[in-house]
Every structure is written in structure tokens, then in C-alpha cells.
Amino acid sequence: MSIAQHFDKNFSIPMQEWSELTGFEEDKGTWANAGLVWFKNHGYDVKHLELFDYEAFMKRPQEYMVEIYGEEAGQWGYEHTNIEAEIDRMKEMLAEDIVEQRNPSLDDIKTFLDNGYLARATVNSNKLNNLSGYVGHAVVIIGYDEEALYIHDPGLPAIADRKVLFADFEDAWSDQGRELDAIRMV
Numbered sequence: 001m002s003i004a005q006h007f008d009k010n011f012s013i014p015m016q017e018w019s020e021l022t023g024f025e026e027d028k029g030t031w032a033n034a035g036l037v038w039f040k041n042h043g044y045d046v047k048h049l050e051l052f053d054y055e056a057f058m059k060r061p062q063e064y065m066v067e068i069y070g071e072e073a074g075q076w077g078y079e080h081t082n083i084e085a086e087i088d089r090m091k092e093m094l095a096e097d098i099v100e101q102r103n104p105s106l107d108d109i110k111t112f113l114d115n116g117y118l119a120r121a122t123v124n125s126n127k128l129n130n131l132s133g134y135v136g137h138a139v140v141i142i143g144y145d146e147e148a149l150y151i152h153d154p155g156l157p158a159i160a161d162r163k164v165l166f167a168d169f170e171d172a173w174s175d176q177g178r179e180l181d182a183i184r185m186v
Contacts, residue, residue: 002140002152003039003118007185023089029080029136032120032181033089040096045186047112049104050179054090061087073124073134073175080136104180106166110144112182118142119182124175128153128164134175 001018004011013021023034032048040046057064061083066074093099109119118140125137142161143150149169153159164172 002154003120003183006118006142007044023082023085025082025085027080028082029077030138031081031086031089032122032138032179033086033093036098036181036183037089037092037096039183040098043186045117045184046096046098047100047117047182048093048098048180049100049102049108049182050177051101051103052177052179053101054094054099058087058090069175069177073136076134077136104178106149106170108180108182109141109149113141113143115184117182117184119180121169121173121181122177122179123169123172125172127172127175128168 001011001013001015004013021034021038022030024030036046036048052068053064061081062074062078065078068074069077109121112119120138120140122136122138125135126133128137128139139151139153139162141149141151148163148165151162151164151169153162
């Protein structure tokens, strides 16, 4: 929702409704798919970059997640995903032609930001906070300087304008397969 509010200061929608639009389910990870399709259908330019192979996931979700993310993160992701719903959403994303299957980089983030996009990346929240283990999480990247990215971290606790050194971000980003979304209002 913070991305929509960034581009339209008057954007307002009840949190319960936004949660439904983006596919939130209690005790499940919220994948970006439903939200990205919503943005695309509401006047935004949307890019989704990652190496994740939707076709392979649709055929063998648990095995594929463990294969690409490793045992801990892959199993966590599988156990915290509504597989059937995400497969349906993936089909919508592919139909919208916003998916680019490749490994995004910090340079991609900088280029998107320089061109008026906000970027959203999935990270290991524990690594971002210097903790052991794995917890999937998403942050909105709003800027950068010569040594760090500036992110809005929804927390908990929420931290606006959080400065994260490139190396620390890369470490937390790599655990989640380096997924990157770029969104701007058209």
C-alpha cells in the first residue's frame, strides 16, 4: 500500500480490503503476485525480475522451492504458502507479461529508482536484522547513495527511511532468491 500512497497521496483503502486484494492469509507468506497484477490493472508500469521458474514451480512446488532456496528457506516458504492460489496468480502474471526471468542486481535497483520507479524486494528479515535463521519479508526501496539503499521496512517494528549498506542488503536479499519488483505510475 505504501507504493500506491507514494504515487497518489490521496490513495486510501481499508487495510482489510488491501489485504484481500494482495492475497494476505493469516499465517501465510504474502507473495507479490496478486499485488503486482492489481498495480498493472490500475495504471502502473510493473516489472518483476527473478530467476524463479513459474512453470517448474507449478509442476512440483515443494521440491522446486527447496531446490532453489535451500532446505530451510524453501521448506519455510512451502509451508507458509497457499500453493493453489499462488499458481493461479502466477498464471495471471504471465498473461500480463510483466515477468522477466533473470537475476536482478543492485544496478537494476538503481536504474529503476533513477527512472521514477519504487522497488520492492524480498529479503530474509532475520539477516537484515542480524539474527540467525530465516523469515521471509518484503521491503520497499526508495533511494540510494554511494554506500547504501534507503528502504521502508514495514517491520515489525516499522522503520521508515532505513539505511542498509549494500553488502548487508545483498546478504539478506540473496536468501530469498533475489526477487525484485519495480512499480511506477504511468
